Amino acid sequence: MTVPDVTVVVAVYNTMPYLTACLDSLVGQSLAPGRLEAVVVDDGSTDGGEALLDEYAARHPELFRVVHQPNSGGPAGPANRGLAMARGRYVLFLGADDRLGPEALERLVAAADAWGSDVVVPKQVGVNGRLVPQGIFHADAESVGFTDSALAWALSDTKLFRLDLIRRHGLCHNEELKVFSDQSFTLEACLRAGRVSVLAGYDSYFLVLREDRGNVTERASVPDRLRGIAALQQVAADLAQPGEELDAIRARSFGWDVPRLLQDGFLLLDDGLQRRVCVEVGRLVERFGARAVYHRLPVAARLRLELAVAVRPEALRDQIRYEAAHGEPPVVVDGRRHYAGYPALRDARLALPDELFLLREEPLVADAPPLNLAQQLWRGVVPEQLRRGLRRHPAWRRLANSVNRGRG
Template identity: 35%
Template sequence: MPRNHRPGPPPRVSVIVPARDAMPGITRAVTSAMEQTLGLSRLDIIAVDDGSADGTAEELDRLAAGCPSLHVVRNAHPCRGGAGGPRNTGLARATGDFVFFLDADARLAPDALRRMVAMADQNGTDVVLGKMVSADGRGVPKAVFRHNQLRTDAHSCHAYATLEPCKLFRRSLIERLRLRFPAHLHHGEGKPFTAAAYLNASGISVVADYDCYHLGPGRASPGLADRVEAMRPLFETAARHTRPGIRRDTVMRHHIRRELCPALRALAREDETEARDRFLPELRRWALAHCSDALFPTLSAPERLMVHLLRTGRFDDLLSVVRNAKRDARCGHLVEKGSVYWLHPFFRDPDAEVPDACFDVTDRLPVRHHLAGAGWHGRSTLRVRGRAAIDGLAADPEEDRAELVLRRREARDEVRIPVEVTAEDDPAQFAADVDIAAGDGGTPLRPGVWDVFLDVRAQGISRTVRFGNRHDDGLDIGTARRVVAAGPGLRARVTPYFTSPYRNLSLDIGPAPRGAPCEVTEAVWHPSDKGTLVVAGRLLPPGTPARGRLLRLR
């Protein structure tokens, strides 16, 4: 069906829907685009039928008959790959300021495009991610959608973890980069497109407070050959659109961890002999070309070992490592000269000849920590109670003393407070006293936000972690807000709180309200005496006697 051109200004969004044998989901997908609160006059819906034989084409014609904003395009020569070809066909006809790619088995929430366009307009961003949800258990990214992000980039948020193209793209960016989908791929055709857009966008926005995009059931898991074929343009795209250095290493690390290493694990299956002979040499070339010396140490120890064996062409050893990964994960650790090593069978095996760097886990040992409570002890001391230990390393309570570390934001101030072990049978259980009046070398803690860390030690190994995000259910530290004595004649307002979105513990220290003789903690109407307001509170500074005091309202 030929494209009908409408008079008037160009639409805000071109919604491109590739479809091949997409019944019955195509009806719901296209209808969700037609029902957008942005308005049909501001939409250009392009549905591309790619040789369907199940009635999809006829259903699209039926929907288009009642909607002038819906245009149906039939590919004269259906693509043999995935959705890339039909998407390219739609892109060639798009006229909107923005483009959104809608899968034929998914749907948009009614207000999705209006919110996403507003986010792009207000912040001048080229790509907008709308929160993705799934009703059937299909995995969706979560970290990037913890909160709205007005303007960020691919290196500063978790956006790169979602490379599917179900996003809002500024069309001028697409045309400037001449972006198109690899039409020959059956799997992952959207990832290089999205990666290139991310890496060149003037900014990225995230709409996280509204369920914008409802995923469909998805396609069947791809075969190994399709997975490896899809990796090639990903590495090529990352290399083409980044310069050597930290940013390129960050992107390549993602692809090595999420694409390359899983492919190596799949190749180790006994029935993949032919695929191993075909793909391992190519995967080795990618590892040599794209895993820099600076990137290599940032991989986990198992990943470093696999990549090392791949880069050195030791394919048999690589397959052995992958096949025995579950067994070897239970191997212990060696602590030596301030470093911790994974005792893998290849560690210092003279026949294996693998460098120690492949087994160094010093900076990767997890710290188990838990906040049990935070409450006032005395006039100006906040007592923090909890538990902390380095996983897999036994600590000596006399030698390995942990510290609570306070770091003031936007400054280099740091205060270290030794913790006290509070249980003889559990050296990980501790309490630390934060003295607001004298905690900084005998002087009061300065005003500002102080983030709370733990420096945990065992066998000469030290690990510092942010503290507080693991705590007892129902723990409310907001009740610990207080005005306290902060030195002779000085008072400070101290508010312990959990940060958003990560729920770590911080202290907000500021000047006490000037001239405030008390702090009101509760004000309620008397249950039986109408017109009587009952006010409860405490006099300041703490310890001031209440006898002879009057409450005056003005």
Template identity: 40%
Template sequence: MADMPRTNHEPDVSVIIGAYEAMPYLIRCLESVDAQTIGPGRMEIVAVDDGSTDGTGEYLEQFAARTAIPMRVVRQENSGGPSGPRNLGLGLARGRYVFFLDADDYFGEEALERMVAMGDRAGTDVILGKIVGVDRGAAKSMWGETVERADLFDSHIKFTLSAQKLFRRDLLVRLGMSFDEKLRTGEDALFTMEAYLRGNGVSVVADYTCYYLVGRKDGKQLTKSGGYELRFDSARALMKLIADHVPPGPRRDTLMVRPFVITLLPQFGPALLGQSEAVRKHKLELAAPLMRAYWTPGLARRLKVQERLRLTCVAEGRLDLLLDILRFLKDKKKPKAVRKGLRGRLHLTYPHFGEGAGLPDAAYELTVPERIGGGKPVVPEPQTPTVFVRRLRRKARRTAGALRTALHVPRRA
């Protein structure tokens, strides 16, 4: 362990860096910390080398020796995942806020200054800074505007659950929060969602790119490795956390969209067509208790049709129907939009629509905006059942007329 001299005052922010085989990405990462406009007197770095063999630990110590930022470097045997280094760094941090910076990524120069200012102004416990991808994708839907207090249920912040956020350290200490070291993927989603649910609000800094999420060309990012069982572990943990803190109903359904669509649904995508029968059945077995516990009609109606259909097949154990839908998607076929039912609702003609093959017509109904074959999204009609109401009125008039005839009641002029 190498320690740099520290000032006595509490820094505004502790940058926690867990690093494993991070060269040469670590060079730009640390340069971006050094360049922060918040200044070295208001921050510290806690870096944990998790058993690297590529010079990562040595470079951290070299950087600590020359930076003006108070920095602590810990070198340890490999722990097998990012949770251990993050937890160790959190235990050593002294800042009012902490930021978990991945060693592959880097900051925008004003990132910490802007996020700390937002947290102080809004009094929130979690501050999201705009993230963009470099040689990889990154979520975009939550960066529409800067807001001091985002609504977890109405906004898209639930779709960014990575650990790269500014957290008020007092919240984490008070709640005894840490990353689950048993999870090998999705541990950051569990941590961040708990902070969203139990903290004093979430802010969004969307008018400045605070964080650059870098895609490694060597494929060493943990999110790209590991068996499918890890994803079910992650989905199970996140669903349970949500259920523990939000009672059944629309608000829980809204949050459950995230683990169902982002974590669970990809296990039942077109890649399933190339997997063995044993793997297919095992996935259905792993999903079954999750579907029984958390799959609801309210959640289903918050999904796109093909998402709902696939998960409905999983819930009902209909692997045969699921494979037909996956072949349709793999072949890039486009469903047609047709109206059906007393209310004339729009339905999409994915495989087995209207055939009575086991999936109800309601599973095919368009309930959220979605694109069909390009162009503008198709928006479902308002829930006012116009056609249905007109039919009821006609039926009521016919019934009233028949009653008047039977009772010999003259029609009013």
């Protein structure tokens, strides 16, 4: 049997009507027949998608292999089952809500073969307001890392992976996680890869935000998200190089993922859950050394983190409401230091360190060296009477010449 170039794994659970466009994008790929297979795992769908999958498999038996299983409770299980069935040289995970550009797989495989890549990041485009960080997509790149690119902001499994890399290291999605299981998988793959590349010149992957906000990440609880973030940071702690590489991954989670959970949605949680979230955030901060990257984070992010660490949900609520009402705070200048003037600054009840609010510190300007006599004359510091007396002195001409040279 001919080995396909790429296996696309699709985990499906109640994604109609978006599933139709997803499957059509696979049928419409420019990759030649036989070079592509799609393994689609239905995780107990009840919205008619299960029947649609069988229809596509019947119409395109050379392309689709469909598996039906009882609902597993999350995307990791069906993703792993599809991965176990993969036969291609490469594998790509495609969300059942999402779709591919017509030339996506042909271009990705060609790039991986040409560059010898273990992972290729395709250009991703958000649909229906889906937020997709674009920092890594400014240009094609044969080789990128966490210290020289925005790779830390592109950790979903929506990438082309060399299957041999996955098999050699036994990589799989953590089925204990209800959300973000793909991020720890992707991070480990990137840290173990010989080369990670970016194909930015073609819109390959369209990430769709469902109108009902039914995407699995949107439905996930705050504690479930925190568990996913903890799993990601554990992979970083185990495999990333200490220093810039590890700090880049820390800064992504503690500058974005965790603070996002301490925004407006936090106000909707009951008191008990708010305290639980604060405790869990505090554990993450302590366990993974988040304070080491506070200097990389916005003041608002590190302030919310520290209020959670202190288990002060009432102060955290006040901070969230202040940000929503006022946006950026005034700047408080104290000597050479400039601080974000949030109400929590120097609040005796909270006793937070000033450094938490520090925006910048002006450099210390060294005292000017004393002026020599020629400079003093030039600047008019020497009294006129003394200057008249000096002009009669034999050294005056030499001094005047020195001053004139100084003018030049």
